[in-house]
Amino acid sequence: MALDVFELPCFVASRLDGRALEARITIAAQAAPGQRALIYIHPYPPLGGQFRNNVVHELSSRFDSSVGVSVAFNLRGAGASEGRTSWTGTSEQEDLRSILDMLHHQLVQLHPARHSAADLRSVLIQMQARGFLHDDVDVARLDGVPLPSIASTLLCGYSYGSVISSAIAADEYPELGIDYAHISFPYSVVWALALQKRGWYLQRIASTIASAALAFAAGPECMGRHIPRTLFIAGTADTFTATPAYDRWWAQLRGKALDALNVARPELSVSAAECAVDKALTTVSVHNADHGWMRRESEVSDAIEAWWWHTQSPGDCSEEVDAEWAVVPRRYN
Template sequence: MLPQPSVSFTLPSVHDGTELDCRLFHPSTGPSHPGLPWSGHAAVVAPPYAPLGGCYNDAIVDVVAGTLLQVGYLVVTFNFRGAASSAGRTSWTSKPEQADYVSVIGFLAYYVHHLDRLSSNAHEMDPRPLPTLLMAGYSYGAIVAMNLPHLDTILAHFATPAIHTAEADIRLRAEHLAEAHNSLPASPGSPQRSLGVRLGGDEVISERNHDGHGPVSDSHREERIRESVGHLLSRAKLVHRPYRRWPSSQEAAADDGDEMHQCLDEVPGGIRFQSAYLAVSPPVGIMARLITFSLFNHLSLPWARRPRAVAADDTPLASNPTLVIYGGQDGFISYSKMREWTYQLSSASGSQFHHVEVTEAGHFWAEGDTIYELRDVVGAFATELADYHAESNSTPQGT
């Protein structure tokens, strides 16, 4: 379902700088409203377990990401460390993979911020609804997405990062690629202009070699990105502030202390999104324990830690719009654990947690027409989510 990416690029992980392969896809219109400007909704879709072949080319990732793209979300897919040709290797704790996901969220948030996303006839003084940032994943990617910190905690690490850190590099890469998108030519009467997003061809930065013949290679494109990041840094407004790196380990966080660093300044107005979550076939139960020993124990599963009722503010999965969809024939799921977990989260006071069980589906959604049921449920959730925030007069804080 996915077309060629608007741009393929790499990002350094905030865990240890490991380079992550990423792909970005631009939508052609807003959800359910052809001809209206793109409203800023965006999504990250994480792949399944790398040692079992999971990567951004996975068929379910393709269906989920392609569906989100079709209903108007800007989408990023990526490889965890150790997937396909990506550097590094899969951890036993999932903490590096969580940091990989955080790195992509930081990029996407700042990329969206820097895009010239309003049409020329939009009234600048009209209040804009807060866009949605949908954190999604399939299988292991779903487990990692559900275990992420609150979105405001994630974005706080990118607000004033010390220069020459992964967080700063991610911010500057996002700004560079967004500015490159904004600079692409688009005639006033073209479809790209009327949609409020200037789209390129198969590559958002379909640059040519200096001789004008043929596209640039991946290595050449990466070199240009690094040069542009350097130029942006040279003219960026810097401030002296304490800086704490992403807590890859307790020792690393403790070493930072309150030492002053040269840091990028906050962007005017800050970066704000409404959080939402989408988990496809999360392997709740024994397979989650086998995949990673610590992730399951730290996952926001209330029954795993305390036998009591939960309130919506106990976990972002209840306090923000969340959909969990899984198959009734999934051999990677403990259904007793799944039912207890989904019941507690959906029955919490004020909960926005929803779940759908597709009776005939297995873990790989290959049974009959179940893949189309998956597509339809994901599309309906994403469209309703986007439409709700577009029509709402409130602008809730991202959590």
């Protein structure tokens, strides 16, 4: 169901050092509790990456009217955000956590050096006039822009943005229900973007997937707890990572998750173990799409929509494969 949304262009502070981060936040009108949220994380700033990127624009156009909150923001050094790109991505991780903190606290606090008290009051009055705040809310008593509560959050990282989003552990924000969509993850060049941290990022991804597979295999034991799922989308003509490299890496991720299941749950059947891994990890290869996705952007949002909107139930992998919820790797021709 499409929702009327209020778009808030603003600056917020990074929790690391108070740097002003440029953001565009869309908020649904009187969104019900337990809404979904989307956060878009853009490509590498020194190469021109910022939230007005073509893929981020496509995702925003497709999904912003269907969720409670969406946030497109510029990491430090991108667009009008302050600061500069770090050598390891560690500072950028804190920029992203600043956005997640916002969702957690259900409040956008405008950067005090970029927005006056009058700016905040003007925004709140506009929101109230358009029905985004109840009439009985005293806007004079608010110190920020209120957000609806969120129960399911998708981190949509594109290229470098997917490296940064992969660093966030889902259990850092358990109430937000984090899942990961990694678009054109720059697997073969992570060393150039994060220097000595490459192994750390790749290990974090492997651990996230293996832990999720273990939880899916537990079945009823994990009922009521969000289990993070991971989606990779890549073009077969990607400029930075060749298809065979992606295929080998994705196979390694599956293998590590299966190994973890074999150690922790040796009684599981092969089909139940594979089912659990398939729920934790989905890969989509898009034929002849390159790293930039020019004129192919809709295929990215198609894949995310088919995955995140239509496979929300985890099913139960403690027995044989539940065919209704089985998710298998896909290739788009």
